[in-house]
Amino acid sequence: MDLTPAVEKYVLHWGEMGTRWGTNRTVAQIQALLYLSPRPLRADEIVDLLSVARSNVSTSIRELQSYGLVKMTHMLGDRRDYFECLSDVWELFRVILEQRKQRELNPTLSMLRDVAVEVGDESETDPVTKERIQNMLQFVESTSDWYEKIQGVPTPTLQKLMKLGTGITKALPSKK
Amino acid sequence: MDLTPAVEKYVLHWGEMGTRWGTNRTVAQIQALLYLSPRPLRADEIVDLLSVARSNVSTSIRELQSYGLVKMTHMLGDRRDYFECLSDVWELFRVILEQRKQRELNPTLSMLRDVAVEVGDESETDPVTKERIQNMLQFVESTSDWYEKIQGVPTPTLQKLMKLGTGITKALPSKK
DNA sequence: CTCTTATTTCAGTCTTGACAGAAATTTAGG
């Protein structure tokens, strides 16, 4: 079995993008492959399709499982592990948002809180600097809150929100 | 001149985060330093404060300028270049959003459009696969549209939107 | 309990990209 040209293109591109945003190429390629696959795949099938080492597939799948993106299934009378990916894009979106929050926002938030306190004791620090730190802290806090709220929004509502985009703003000013 | 402990902590952390999201450590450190600095800095001052090579500062500033995050200024009677960073966090936000769109969304969008066409000619591709590609394409298109709309929203409105978060959804269902 | 097959862990290799330092170029003043 082999990838069709279009699917191969998708998988390769996804792999490249993966490196741009936190994971490595293989992890992203496997996710793409499983997403496009109409049925769960075994590790050894992935090895063949992507031409990567068996061990690499093993660790990559582990990573995907830890994100909640991939789950294991089994076939009757076959003890090998089969893997499948979340197939709903909006579910994917939520998982990725959560990952980003954990890896990018949370550490920064805790650093900013620390620094905001520490800088209070530094008389040699310019007031402008202190203010900038405060501003950044508040911004990251808002963003973090926003991420959390979005997690809980059901898919159809999210879709509407996105479609609307800034349309909402027209309904806003009156609310102050 | 030297960094205070709090400022140093901020700059170092920011540098690490920078690697997590597309640029390198030095670029992010310089951005942090300029953001916190109450006045524009010269390249050689940055060299001293961060202990990096002059050449490194030069290329990093170029990168920041290309993003529109840093601009050059001058002092009367001093021909050396001074640099300062956007200091409004919401402006920063917009610039970063734009960068992310260009580096992550746009290439993927064009790949997906290509693939969606190409896969149409592949009779050996499973219908489920074709549907998944369509779904992803639509999702990325929505996201891309949303990014663009957000770019144009004035800061106070953005702030309100974020604060509201999902509060908006309560006003939604009736609108269908 | 042993053999076979599937999976994971681990150590070494290789690739990528950041960074320093030197060389080249640009720019303003004399």
Next chain:
DNA sequence: CCTAAATTTCTGTCAAGACTGAAATAAGAG
């Protein structure tokens, strides 16, 4: 023009981490 200061470009080195292949472990079947 020529000189000196500032800046940029370029090349080699180094470090981080992705990936492979081998060795170790686990888990069913007979």
